[in-house]
Amino acid sequence: MTPEGDRLTAALRELRTRTGLSLAALAERTTYSKSSWERYLNGKTVPPRRAVRDLCRLAREPEGRLLALWEIAESEWSGRGARPAPAPPEAAPAEPTPAEPSPGSPPSRSGARPPLGRGRLPAVLASVCAVAAGCVVVTALLLLPHRQGDRDTHGPPSAAPSAPGPRCRGAACEGQDPIHMYCGSGPDTLTTERTATGARVELRYSPKCQAGWARMWGTRVGDRLEVTAGGPTRRAEIADEVDTESYVYTVMTAARPGTVVRACFRPASADGERECVDARVRGAADTTPRSPSPG
Numbered sequence: 001m002t003p004e005g006d007r008l009t010a011a012l013r014e015l016r017t018r019t020g021l022s023l024a025a026l027a028e029r030t031t032y033s034k035s036s037w038e039r040y041l042n043g044k045t046v047p048p049r050r051a052v053r054d055l056c057r058l059a060r061e062p063e064g065r066l067l068a069l070w071e072i073a074e075s076e077w078s079g080r081g082a083r084p085a086p087a088p089p090e091a092a093p094a095e096p097t098p099a100e101p102s103p104g105s106p107p108s109r110s111g112a113r114p115p116l117g118r119g120r121l122p123a124v125l126a127s128v129c130a131v132a133a134g135c136v137v138v139t140a141l142l143l144l145p146h147r148q149g150d151r152d153t154h155g156p157p158s159a160a161p162s163a164p165g166p167r168c169r170g171a172a173c174e175g176q177d178p179i180h181m182y183c184g185s186g187p188d189t190l191t192t193e194r195t196a197t198g199a200r201v202e203l204r205y206s207p208k209c210q211a212g213w214a215r216m217w218g219t220r221v222g223d224r225l226e227v228t229a230g231g232p233t234r235r236a237e238i239a240d241e242v243d244t245e246s247y248v249y250t251v252m253t254a255a256r257p258g259t260v261v262r263a264c265f266r267p268a269s270a271d272g273e274r275e276c277v278d279a280r281v282r283g284a285a286d287t288t289p290r291s292p293s294p295g
Helices: 003-019 023-029 034-041 049-059 064-078 120-130 132-143
Strands: 188-194 200-206 211-217 224-228 234-237 260-266 274-280 286-293
Touching (some): 003 049, 200 260, 200 274, 211 224, 211 234
């Protein structure tokens, strides 16, 4: 797999993690088998364009960046992005060449080259046409948005993209998406609880971002989740059947060490009770028993 293919694989894995779907669940929701998704997500082959679009749809991710990355990876994999062979040496010009500078004369500082004669012009045009196909791939690569953590393109190629650092910290993370802010990489799990309806509620915390959030799964359409750390209350809701098969999480709320973070689950059923769980942010999670409270 090429470096571009490695970048595509890493991006697809991130989307799959965001959906919370297993390989079997991906196969049920797309036209591709479980074994096919295993190959795509492990970098054994470049997936079809439709598979990339399907995963973007399930993760609710705009598909433009991933499709541009797919174009480069697919062209490199198939050989369409290979550089053409260099043009043959050009023939000597038929016209007399310009006179050489006399000994002792200073070199030119402008960097200009002598005019093209009739003999050189066709060879130069042939060289331009020969590299035109390669320019398509290079142009697509330059148009890709640079993400934090990308390596210098003039340095040695890496086998896999470097892990980007967080984009916010503390109060700057308030109301932000933990995935988009790169706070969801290696967070602490403060506590995980099972509600009366069977849904799971989990409190997550990023020490690097000093912010927490809550997520739920095993849910039903209409279930809601709230999280607060003494400041604004952040909410998430199960909107459709796709949500019921995935992790659904709130945006972040700022939480320093020592802060108590609370998550409250509200079931869709009218007679269901509001259930809350607290956890204190510190070196080791300190949680209190889940206590139902009226909705």
